[in-house]
């Protein structure tokens with residue numbers, strides 16, 4: 001991409017389904033169900049004469065998101081009516097926000113491409129957020145093939161009126177990797193502040209992209225296309241890759257980009273034209289006459305601010321500074337809130353703690369635990385090993401009660417049974433032998449049985465020590481502490497032969 005004469009300019013519009021019990025303007029349930037048209041009423045099916053009432057919880061979650069994304073809040077705000085006809089929109093208009101969104105001018109920091117995991121702190125980029133506004137979702141069309149040579153569509157209004165948040169970025173994103181990083185950082189924040197479950201497969205997080213290209217060094221924006229229908233982070237990256245290449249080719253061949261909406265086809269890996277893109281004036285926006293304006297006072301804003309927990313970026317830096325974790329380990333641990341919580345709970349249970357405890361624990365979580373959970377297709381909330389039990393296991397390694405090798409055996413048992421490590425160690429007799437007197441007896445026996453290796457070592461062949469250590473480990477079924485064995489063997493062998 002860097003060799004191209006053109007550079008892409010990308011802005012993302014993210015729709016987030018808010019975690020509320022009821023819909024945006026009526027009391028219907030937002031619960032996901034496969035039965036069509038059960039969570040509906042006259043308001044969300046657009047019957048004449050009904051009046052909407054705004055959902056307070058949804059607006060609070062919206063303000064919480066805007067504040068977490070460093071936005072200013074419009075103290076005085078209104079809803080707007082966006083007029084268009086579509087079969088899944090029963091009112092023939094959508095209640096949304098236009099001139100006065102709840103949140104404006106925020107930003108989100110993302111990690112951009114870096115040479116090594118350790119360089120992460122230096123590779124940051126700020127993506128500006130233009131607005132965070134509130135709207136309602138539409139219904140859903142189900143296209144079916146009829147039995148009487150008739151194609152038909154069915155409409156399900158369960159989703160109609162579900163609270164949606166729209167987060168619009170400025171066109172600050174320079175390539176598909178940055179788009180991926182932005183989405184991933186945004187999802188992480190939304191999960192930390194618990195405003196949405198952000199499940200892309202269930203449609204609670206949706207992303208549209210505005211893409212244009214321009215000659216490198218130019219500042220004016222080119223004609224953009226809007227890409228829709230991307231159902232995963234991967235498809236966002238693939239769709240952007242494709243669309244940028246397509247635009248460069250069109251312009252390279254002397255053609256012009258047409259402003260239009262294009263749909264990403266995940267199977268064919270292409271974007272196809274859906275319709276020419278409407279201009280804002282096509283929607284004939286006007287202030288929603290059925291809803292009063294909003295005034296947000298300082299007390300409300302302050303109360304919401306206080307409810308925002310430590311965000312992933314800050315927590316990550318704290319783990320690097322306070323726990324001396326590597327940037328990479330801290331990033332893995334803080335990306336998702338449940339994992340961050342798991343780490344913190346496990347660490348709190350390691351008592352007393354040494355400066356090395358967090359690092360050792362992070363290692364165990366990021367390699368052993370996540371490795372095993374991934375292979376079983378489980379997330380950390382489904383882990384059979386509780387954070388307290390993992391903390392205890394790591395503590396046992398740290399104090400030398402068990403070796404790292406035995407810990408792996410114990411861990412495998414914990415993963416399948418969920419039992420505490422102490423119980424497993426006791427039952428299987430796995431406690432590491434560090435007692436010098438006990439080990440000296442074994443060492444004397446081993447030397448007698450391996451006279452040749454002992455003589456070789458005494459004659460200066462240092463590698464001979466390895467086979468003697470191995471023999472001690474074998475005799476103790478792997479329970480001897482290898483460091484102590486090493487030390488004792490050298491001591492015994494440096495004494496004059498008996």
Ligand SMILES: [Zn+2]
Pocket residue numbers: 023026027028039040041042043044045161
């Ligand atoms: Zn309803």
